Amino acid sequence: MIDLEKYVKLYNIKVFNFIDFKKKFSKKLNKLLNGFDCNTNDDEYKYFLTENACTFSNLNLAVTYIVFDTKEEVILSYFTLSASTIEVTNSEKKKISSDIPFSYIPALLIGKLSANNNEDYEKLGTITIQIIFALVEELKEKIGFRVLSVDADLDASPTIIEFYKKFNFIYNRKKYFDSSKNELDIPDSGTITMYIDVEKIV
Numbered sequence: 001m002i003d004l005e006k007y008v009k010l011y012n013i014k015v016f017n018f019i020d021f022k023k024k025f026s027k028k029l030n031k032l033l034n035g036f037d038c039n040t041n042d043d044e045y046k047y048f049l050t051e052n053a054c055t056f057s058n059l060n061l062a063v064t065y066i067v068f069d070t071k072e073e074v075i076l077s078y079f080t081l082s083a084s085t086i087e088v089t090n091s092e093k094k095k096i097s098s099d100i101p102f103s104y105i106p107a108l109l110i111g112k113l114s115a116n117n118n119e120d121y122e123k124l125g126t127i128t129i130q131i132i133f134a135l136v137e138e139l140k141e142k143i144g145f146r147v148l149s150v151d152a153d154l155d156a157s158p159t160i161i162e163f164y165k166k167f168n169f170i171y172n173r174k175k176y177f178d179s180s181k182n183e184l185d186i187p188d189s190g191t192i193t194m195y196i197d198v199e200k201i202v
């Protein structure tokens with residue numbers, strides 16, 4: 001079990017969903033959002049935070065969570081969570097559970113994740129993933145999903161695949177297995193679907 005409170009106390013952080021963050025910091029919301037400098041190769045992630053996060057939350061398309069430094073009053077990172085599914089091979093399914101009767105597995109999707117470029121990016125990424133894992137522990141008791149999936153964006157960060165591998169995310173073989181070569185054929189650009197069985201999160 002991941003102790004979310006440990007990170008809150010150790011790093012002076014608080015995790016808000018976007019709507020609550022907007023209400024609490026309404027008078028300086030634009031300043032806080034615009035002060036977030038994404039550590040990516042494009043502006044898509046900052047644009048989403050400043051322009052789309054609120055709309056997506058209001059429409060229940062994706063909930064944006066903000067990791068906020070309460071001492072320095074700066075956004076450290078943010079991520080989005082939404083419902084999804086992934087299709088898996090029979091061998092993948094057996095590794096998850098042989099009792100699952102279908103090939104489309106209910107998933108919780110990390111659609112976007114970005115950390116502040118002005119902070120320790122590597123440490124922030126690790127903290128943010130641990131926060132997500134803690135939320136998964138809470139949510140899986142309330143709604144049904146078996147895997148945590150992610151769209152790892154190579155265009156935004158060329159090293160993102162290795163980052164997720166550190167936390168035991170694996171490639172979706174159904175999507176990337178090339179039967180003619182009998183091996184995985186992973187693109188070198190775009191978004192790459194990876195996942196982890198939530199029962200294997202420690």
